[in-house]
Amino acid sequence: xxxxxxxxxxxLVVALYAVAMAWVEAAAVYxxxxxxxxxxxxxxxxxxxxxxxxxxxxxxxxATMVMxxxxxxxxxxxxxxxxxxxxxxxxxxxxxxxxxxxxxxxxPRSLLDWDILFLIPLPWWGPVWAPMSIAFLMILWGTFVTQxxxxxxCFGSNWKSLAPGGSGVALALxxxxxxxxxxxxxxxxxxxxxxxxxxxxxxxxIALALMAWPVVDVARQVLCARSEVDSQPxxxxxxxx
Numbered sequence: 001x002x003x004x005x006x007x008x009x010x011x012l013v014v015a016l017y018a019v020a021m022a023w024v025e026a027a028a029v030y031x032x033x034x035x036x037x038x039x040x041x042x043x044x045x046x047x048x049x050x051x052x053x054x055x056x057x058x059x060x061x062x063a064t065m066v067m068x069x070x071x072x073x074x075x076x077x078x079x080x081x082x083x084x085x086x087x088x089x090x091x092x093x094x095x096x097x098x099x100x101x102x103x104x105x106x107x108p109r110s111l112l113d114w115d116i117l118f119l120i121p122l123p124w125w126g127p128v129w130a131p132m133s134i135a136f137l138m139i140l141w142g143t144f145v146t147q148x149x150x151x152x153x154c155f156g157s158n159w160k161s162l163a164p165g166g167s168g169v170a171l172a173l174x175x176x177x178x179x180x181x182x183x184x185x186x187x188x189x190x191x192x193x194x195x196x197x198x199x200x201x202x203x204x205x206i207a208l209a210l211m212a213w214p215v216v217d218v219a220r221q222v223l224c225a226r227s228e229v230d231s232q233p234x235x236x237x238x239x240x241x
Contacts, residue, residue: 007147010075010085017071018089022096025064030104032057039105042114047123061120068093081146083214088142094135098128114196117176117216123186124195124205133208134172137215140163143219161217168210174236175204 004012017135033039036048072086108115111129118124174181181197 011088011143011146013037014071014085014089015092018068018092019096021064021067022090022093023100025093025097026100026104028060029101029195033105040113041116042195044195045193046195049192058119061118076146084142084145084226086142087138088146089136091135095132095139099141100133121178122177122180123191123194124173125179126176127199129201130176130204132170134211137208137211141215141218143224144215148218148222161214164210164213168207168213171207172204175207176201 030039032053033041035053038048068090069086071089072082072084075085076082080208098108104186107113108128111132112127114125115128115131116123117126117131178196180191183190183194
């Protein structure tokens with residue numbers, strides 16, 4: 001019987017953590033949106049004056065951005081694997097957040113529904129499918145990096161491939177915040193009342209392609225490493241060494 005490797009065990013524990021965290025996140029958002037009568041974000045006055053609730057929400061979001069890198073740091077052994085576990089946890093958390101929000105509230109009704117994705121430094125808006133597509137890439141990249149770490153020890157981690165991915169992240173953030181950036185100079189009341197009129201699909205597609213670059217690169221390295229390992233027995237038989 002094959003035993004589960006330590007890498008697989010850590011992957012499973014991080015996955016369990018991310019899914020559990022997604023339920024906590026969905027429940028917290030349900031409580032808050034129920035209090036301000038905004039289960040569906042895309043409606044007139046999407047961000048009403050919430051007083052101390054608004055401050056608590058901002059701190060909660062910051063806390064989330066601490067928790068995900070923290071679990072990556074604890075699970076990984078080296079810088080790349082720590083980043084991989086954090087990215088993997090983020091992607092899985094994001095997808096299950098929407099799954100659980102649908103279970104709890106019945107929303108989102110479809111992947112085309114608009115959502116307020118984040119509030120720092122300005123409100124991020126986008127259809128549900130947009131963050132979920134990014135999350136899917138994060139799951140793939142994080143899994144490759146953490147489960148095939150030996151491949152990168154042989155072939156090099158190729159940190160340079162992360163540069164296009166980082167550019168894609170920056171471009172995606174601009175797409176999410178574009179309407180808020182244009183509205184910010186009109187004051188907080190205008191920013192809270194703002195509803196996006198459209199989503200820049202072409203620009204986001206470019207961002208998504210850039211973010212897919214590191215995923216393709218690590219997949220290529222894994223395939224190359226495995227091909228070299230598989231060819232070693234044949235080379236030994238031919239050379240006798």
